[in-house]
Amino acid sequence: MVHTRGWLVLCAAILGLFAVRTTAAARNATLADLPFLDDPDIYQDVLDFRRPPAGYEPARTDAEWEPIFRENLFEDLRKFTDRIAEAGGRKLSLRRLGEQLHKLLTHSHGSRVAVVVAIRGGRLYRYLPPGVANSQYLRRRIGRALRLLAVGARALGLALPDCVFTFNLHDTPLCRQLGGCRVPVFSLHKRFDAAANRSIDSDVLLPHLGHPFNRLLFYPWAAKDRRALLRATMQNSMDRNCTRAALARLSASAAGSAVLDAGFVDNKKRDWAMPDKLKRPYVGMSKHARYKFLINADGHVSSSRLGYIMQANSVVLRERSPWIEYYYRSLRHGVHVLEYDAGDVVQLLTEYGDPARDAELRAIANTSQHFVAKFLTPEGKVRYTVRALQEYAALFEGMTPGLMRKLAAGRALSDPRKEGGGLIDVTNAAVEEEQQPAEEDGDEDADEEEGDAATAAGDAGARLDSAGLNAINPKTLKPIVMGTINLRALLYILTNGKLGGDEDRLQRVRQVQLQAGVVPGRGGGGGWRT
Ligand SMILES: *[C@@H]1O[C@H](CO)[C@@H](O)[C@H](O)[C@H]1NC(C)=O
Ligand SMILES: *[C@@H]1O[C@H](CO)[C@@H](O)[C@H](O)[C@H]1NC(C)=O
Ligand SMILES: *[C@@H]1O[C@H](CO)[C@@H](O)[C@H](O)[C@H]1NC(C)=O
Ligand SMILES: *[C@@H]1O[C@H](CO)[C@@H](O)[C@H](O)[C@H]1NC(C)=O
Secondary structure, three states: OHHHHHHHHHHHHHOOOOOOOOOOOOEOOOHHHOOOOOOOOEOOOOEEEOOOOOOOOOOOOHHHHHHHHHHHHHHHHHHHHHHHHHOOOOOEOHHHHHHHHHHHHOOOOHHHHEEEEEEEOOEEEEEOOHHHHOOHHHHHHHHHHHHHHHHHHHHHOOOOOOEEEEEEOOOOOOOOOOOOOOOOOEEOOEEEEOOOOEEOOOOEEOOOOOOOOOOEEEOOHHHOEEEEEEEEEEOOOOOOOOHHHHHHHHHOOOOOOOOEEEEEEEEOOOOOOOOHHHEOOOOOHHHHOOEEEEEEOOOOOOOOHHHHHOOEOOEEEEEOOOEEOOOHHHOOEOOOEEEEOOOOHHHHHHHHOOHHHHHHHHHHHHHHHHHHHHHOOHHHHHHHHHHHHHHHHHOEOOOOHHHHHHHHHOOOEEOOOOOOOOEEOHHHHHHHHHHOOOOOOOOOOHHHHHHHHHHHOOOHHHHHHHOOOOOOOHHHOOOEEEEEEOHHHHHHHHOOOOOOOOOOOHHHHHHHHHHHOOOEOOOOOOOOEO
């Protein structure tokens, strides 16, 4: 039924109409009814948009993006830009980058979670250390991220800068574990001290391109369940007293049951027989819109579910927590979200249950939904990533096309052989992307997203459109090239011969890498060959 409705909605959206399923009420909604569908004569069902209706278009101007970059990206880079300013404008050196790459890839944890990526003239090259090459999960994460970035940037007409960078694929940040980062390392999650207004980890955050927040869900405001919904997974790494568990306990208590519908759909914690009262049935993403409040609670780190629930015309409750993804610093309490912790959530919800505060809640729900539509769609994530890489490259002395020429001449970058892969047909890449099951994040409840994500399966058009790519015919695009990096040659050139030579410890690493090199990519023409 969900599938059928998904298609109906899609077809109706194409016609500029709104599809409905039920027959109880009198009329279909129109654009004028958004976002709260207040007329009781409208069909009481979830409207599910796969492309933005008028008024919900993605941000495309510098003026719109400026605050997002200032509050997030520039904040992440401040440590490095301050250092450059202190050094009288002397930029970061390539040698330092080489030294950090070396340290990272000989580090027991770093070498299991980080990859090196180089971009030259829009071609992408990567080095996967054995620990990453041997993990199907991490291989997929980096493959997917690079593919979406390359396809998205090209379709949006954005130039990827020539550069070499490190990308930490793990959910936890890396810089502290390395004893500090002297040049930026890109990560997906880190900690931020909101009271002190400064980052705890110096990792620079990039969007998780594998989570497409490309829907908008509307349900009549007056018909919503007044409680706050949370459906979560208990990860093995999480504590029994974590916020998710505290919310589930509250929800099962007399004090909390009136305002909360919170519980676990899955318990992955070993050695814990979770009490049945903490479990609740699965709720698909579109059904989330039927609740007035939607709760986000940390998993192992920040939960990427936040962007998904912001797609609904509901009020999002964000946990007061140091864990952030790249955009969280732009979310304000009382403007985009309501902040809570397990100690005050019942009081917060009780206070906002006062009908006199309804206008406040509507404003928050509307602002949050516009935020996701403007900034967090696949298109927005590609724009943010491209800008982050441009700012990153500009921090270095000599990270230029000239360097990349030198790397290519020194055999640090190898294009794929014509036969056997590396060349990706953009059209197929997009289709395959859609057919992949939702990614299983360490931190996230991938299964929960999957139920709904499946409605878009096979329909590359929806993804391409939501990425703002509909003006471009993918068939006219050239294939995207994915090559490999020879790490020793790269280090040798970056450090002017200090590292990467024959005596280098990395020799051992390289031997293993060569063995890992035969690990095949995903099946199909768009697969990766290491
Ligand atoms: C509502 O929309 C559906 C799908 O577009 C259409 O088939 C139906 O006739 C519409 N109903 C009314 C009452 O306009
Ligand atoms: C946080 O610090 C940045 C500069 O480091 C400043 O621009 C911003 O206004 C500060 N935010 C708050 C809420 O104090
Ligand atoms: C949970 O319990 C651990 C000890 O088992 C404690 O260190 C931690 O602070 C507690 N966390 C919360 C949120 O109460
Ligand atoms: C929702 O937010 C948009 C964008 O800020 C604004 O133009 C619109 O008037 C708001 N709608 C309501 C009902 O508050």
